[in-house]
Amino acid sequence: MPPLTDRPRAVEPHQELAHRIKRWREARGWNQQALAERAGFARSTLSKIENGLLSPTFEILLKLAQGFGCDLSDLVRAETPSLVGRMVIDRAAKGEAITNPNTCLWPLGAALKGRPFQSMLVEFTQTDLDAFGEWNRHDTDDLLHVLSGTLILHTEGYAPATLRPGDSVHFDGAMPHACLKSGAETCRCLYVFSPRS
Template sequence: MAPLTDRPRAAEPHQELAQRIKRWREARGWNQQALADRAGFARSTLSKIENGLLSPTFEILLKLAQGFGCTLSDLVRAEPVALVGRLVVERGTPGVGIDNPNTRLWPLGADLRGRPFQSMLVEFTQGDLAGFGDWNRHETDDMLHVLSGVLVLHTEGYAPVTLHPGDTVHFDGTMPHACLRGGTETETCRCLYVFAPR
């Protein structure tokens, strides 16, 4: 079976994301190499993403956002509707989640501009550290608040931490880490994720 990151993403949210990346790149007059250089990864990776052959990891999405000079929420959400002021009310889970290796993400408040932090709902879908792959590491300060299920956080230099609904953890996103779903296979681990790019 192919690794999760190499599986084609034919679902509508992934097609929209791939099309948005290509549209934004072409609107700036950049070829794939120009955007890849700005984002700091290989042009071949960008080509696979734009053609729906690769589901970008969280780290790659962060790099793409930095390459475009926008927030991650701007990149992964549908084109926002212009709002007056800074009040956004979102009821329930916002739309279809973006599947990532080991997670499913729902960006929150994408219409708010100029804020020093970003927020998401995140489901951790991997329960086995051996199947997690490379640990995450990104240029952010992170906070996770467990809403449901059990979260097991592995970090470099610290013993694993198990968190339950109502528990919160703050950590340095540059530290290698892996977030796993604890409990049984039928339990959903959903968290509020708040992060501030450095």
């Protein structure tokens, strides 16, 4: 199971997410065990998330979205009326990030529903592979495009790849991988992924 961060979610976006998960679960008439089984992780983990005791990793968020049968962007976006058209503008002010020990994530175009892909800005914050923890793996097709800094991509079966601004990599998200930043400069990437059905 992917690691979770034992830190209270005191910031408002995390509280809002915890309340939304509980509200959506209860609206479907599910107890915590039912959602945990649908999402594929322990009920105790879900309980801690709903009570603000754990901050979910990207992998856990993706599993929760799959458990609810929705897009990840629907789960993490601020709840506003859906768009009639198919256009949304994300201004430079990104708002609060979804954070875990290795990354900060900002969903993009979250108000657009039914897309075959999802997109985020991501900052990779970890520099030490030994401190990274369990490598990521999720059932998606992934694209990372480096906007700033230097990204070191570790993947199972390949030598580590160094990517700099302007470089992109497409890869199978189910392949174990770990993204690290190299150097002092902020490593920021555009992350586009498509969940597999």
